[in-house]
Amino acid sequence: xxxxxxxxxxxxxxxxxxRLMQKKALHRRLLTSPLTEEQRRIVADxxxxxxxxxxxxxxxxxGKINLFLHxxxxxxxxGLEVTEPMRLSIAAQACLxxxxxxxxxxxxxxxxxxxxxxxxxxxxxxxFIVNETSEIRLGExxxxxxxxxxxxxxxxxxxxxxxxxxxxxxxxxxxxxxxxGSTNAVPLLSKGQSFAEWERVMLDAFxxxxxxxxxxRKTVIDAYGAENHQEFFAVIIEAFFEKPAKLQxxxxxxxxxxxxxxxxxxxxWG
Ligand SMILES: [Zn+2]
Numbered sequence: 001x002x003x004x005x006x007x008x009x010x011x012x013x014x015x016x017x018x019r020l021m022q023k024k025a026l027h028r029r030l031l032t033s034p035l036t037e038e039q040r041r042i043v044a045d046x047x048x049x050x051x052x053x054x055x056x057x058x059x060x061x062x063g064k065i066n067l068f069l070h071x072x073x074x075x076x077x078x079g080l081e082v083t084e085p086m087r088l089s090i091a092a093q094a095c096l097x098x099x100x101x102x103x104x105x106x107x108x109x110x111x112x113x114x115x116x117x118x119x120x121x122x123x124x125x126x127x128f129i130v131n132e133t134s135e136i137r138l139g140e141x142x143x144x145x146x147x148x149x150x151x152x153x154x155x156x157x158x159x160x161x162x163x164x165x166x167x168x169x170x171x172x173x174x175x176x177x178x179x180x181g182s183t184n185a186v187p188l189l190s191k192g193q194s195f196a197e198w199e200r201v202m203l204d205a206f207x208x209x210x211x212x213x214x215x216x217r218k219t220v221i222d223a224y225g226a227e228n229h230q231e232f233f234a235v236i237i238e239a240f241f242e243k244p245a246k247l248q249x250x251x252x253x254x255x256x257x258x259x260x261x262x263x264x265x266x267x268x269w270g
Contacts, residue, residue: 026070027067030063030066030067030070031060031063031064031066031067032063033062033063033066034059034062034063035062035065035066039065039084039088040062042084042085042088042089043065043088043089043092045085046085046088046089046092046155046158046159047089047092047093047096047158047159047161048158048159048161049096049158049161049241049242050092050096051270052266052269052270053096053099053269054268054269057099057100057264060099060100061092061095061096061099064095064098064099064104065088065091065092065095067104068091068094068095068105069087069088069091071105071108071109072091072105072108072109072110072111073109073110073111074086074087074090074091074111074113075110075111075112075113076113077112077113077114077115077118078114078115078118079115080113080114080115080151082113086113086151086155089154089155089158089168090111090113090149090154090168092158093154093157093158093166093168093169093172094147094168094172094175096169096241097169097172097173097176097237097241097262098176098262099264100262100263100264101190101261101262101263101264103176103179103187103188104179105145105172105175105176105179106179107144107145108144108145108146108147108175109145109146110145110146110147111146111147111148111149112146112147112148112149113148113149113150113151113154114148114149114150114151115150115151115152116150116151116152117136117137117138117150117153118136118137118148118150119134119135119136119137120134120135120136120137120140120148121133121134122134122135137150138150138153138167139153139154139167139168139170139171140171141171141172141174141175141178141183143178143182143183144178145175147171147172147175148171149167149168149171150167153167154167154168157169161241161242162242162243163242164220164222164238164239164242164243165222165238165242166238166241166242169237169238169241169242170234170235170237170238171234173233173234173237173238174230174233174234176237177230177233177234183230184229184230185202185229185230185232185233186198186199187233187261189260189261190260190261190263192260193257193260193261197257198257201253201254201256201257202229202232202233202254202257204253205221205232205236205251205253205254206225206226206229206232209221209225209226209232210226213225213226214226219250220239220243220246220247220250220251221235221236221239221247221250221251222235222238222239236251236254236258237258240255240258240259240262240266241266244266244267244269245267248267255267
């Protein structure tokens, strides 16, 4: 009996290992495959910022878009029909954020897309009392997925690459933040990046931002970033991609930290 069980275990282990190898090989193939000409044209039209990527990074973005579309299901809600250009726009913006880094949205499987702003329900517990509140939102990012998006705002964020507002980059900044295990504005840092330095730069910049917002002073960083550290991280990501020169001028240390984190330098793109 024992030899039989042993053989079964070895066979099962071998099968699982084989499946894992197959999965890894498929992922490698997707990551190194280019988009079709048609897909490339759609991505360039929907997310013009991708046209500015340095030539050595552009193929990495295409590979990541392939893997993203393979791994996730993009579901239309409230009657919205999800088309190929929609899928490519969302995937391109989400992957632009991590185009040149080792980070990957490994737990993300579902993206829900609404035809506009949507009602989000939150439940909180206070002892035996359950409180339910609802809020109208344009986007939402849950720890380890899903991500919820308003399509018109996602599309507009991709089409206008210079207004400093990008809903998809914002929500996926929360996903990136969460890869460290908690959404707390401390993402998994790059090799050689110092946690102490990250913390010092971000806390200083956040305090300055809170002060600017309280005094009504407009800066390159969206006022919403003063809500908390997580939202601050998401809005500086938007500024990093869409107003890089201004962010570098106003907050050079923040720009430098994000550049190290993402291995990107958008000031020099285009
Ligand atoms: Zn947010």
